[in-house]
Amino acid sequence: MTNRSCVIRLSRYKNALLRLRTLNFVRVFSENLADAAGVTATQVRKDFSIFGITGNRRGGYKVDELIEQLNKILGKDKIQKFILVGMGNLGKALVQYAGFERSGIKIVAGFDIDANKWDKEGPVPICPLEELSEVIRRHEIEFGIITVPDFAAQQVLELMIPAGIRGVLNFAPICVKGPEGCVVNNINLVTELENIIYFVNASEKTQESQQ
Amino acid sequence: MTNRSCVIRLSRYKNALLRLRTLNFVRVFSENLADAAGVTATQVRKDFSIFGITGNRRGGYKVDELIEQLNKILGKDKIQKFILVGMGNLGKALVQYAGFERSGIKIVAGFDIDANKWDKEGPVPICPLEELSEVIRRHEIEFGIITVPDFAAQQVLELMIPAGIRGVLNFAPICVKGPEGCVVNNINLVTELENIIYFVNASEKTQESQQ
DNA sequence: TAGATTGTTAATCGATTAACAATC
């Protein structure tokens, strides 16, 4: 099956392969990718088998071919266009994040209700929220990022969907819900830190009880 | 069992409860929390049972008591101190992110190798990387955030660990590895977007094949 | 009491891992 974890692993394999290519690796074994992605070699081969990716028994996988196949699966055979709503600290950082452009991800425009944030001259134009729908339609954009405060997040999602957005990454600290057929992933930064705090505390307790 | 997903859900329940409390809710049913967190009522009760949280048959759970218990489990009964390394766009945004302070998470200091980033006068002092170890020890900090470029991430982790850091959230696009007993979670922003792109494309294909 | 909700056990489901035949 192709669940979220499996697809996340494919991205990791691809990232590792890009690095190996810069080191002039021509072939790679499942064991190598497993080390780089922090999983087992069996897991790597199983993942590949799900997507019909094959290598050479005894000879591993050719780095170039593997990158090409993973890029195809992950939609990296073309530039993927995003819009972003909410030009707070996080929104500004993401719009400027060089890693996106480098990976074939282009944030076409940012949006905010606050006129002080508008700026059509910069490398990424920041527009009034009223123009959201028009920009999405004009550029035929399917993907969005939400970095507004919690109370505004669901409303923003409901502006995006009818304009044509089909996939959203939401950073507002609330689980927003899209209609059937719309993909929404939520990243809550506080939750991520709480998760780390929990497991550190849990391991402390385990160590104490072992003493 | 207490896996990552389970603890993430606890945070979501807590977030939903904080909202319900501002609406003056006194009691809440597993069904309500399920709706807010996007899971089933059985899942909610199962999660609570794992942590020994009990309610009243017929009467649900008392909001105040539930928040208190979840806060205890998630380590929110005290201020949790973090340091952050890498004052690029993302690092700056996180240091300024108001949601952390609001949730009892305090970033005590930021660090960078670039002298242009140093600033000891701001609300969060930004210090030279050389001072990392000393600051961690002086404030007895256990948690860190990494927002440096990929090539520097593993090195930064290895500076943090001997100074006393036991849990790390890494945003560099590489899976960094800590020693046994050190908790490391990786968030790769590009990977998160690739994941959304994949599932939108996958659902497009499903729809086409159904036509 | 009757009805509704919890708490828990057992069943199901799905993902990971182990084992190993195929084959380069």
Next chain:
DNA sequence: TAGATTGTTAATCGATTAACAATC
């Protein structure tokens, strides 16, 4: 050929869900 690695099947493991008794 012998040895190493893939690709796949079957077994295991763990998480989610369903069912339902307990009880407020």
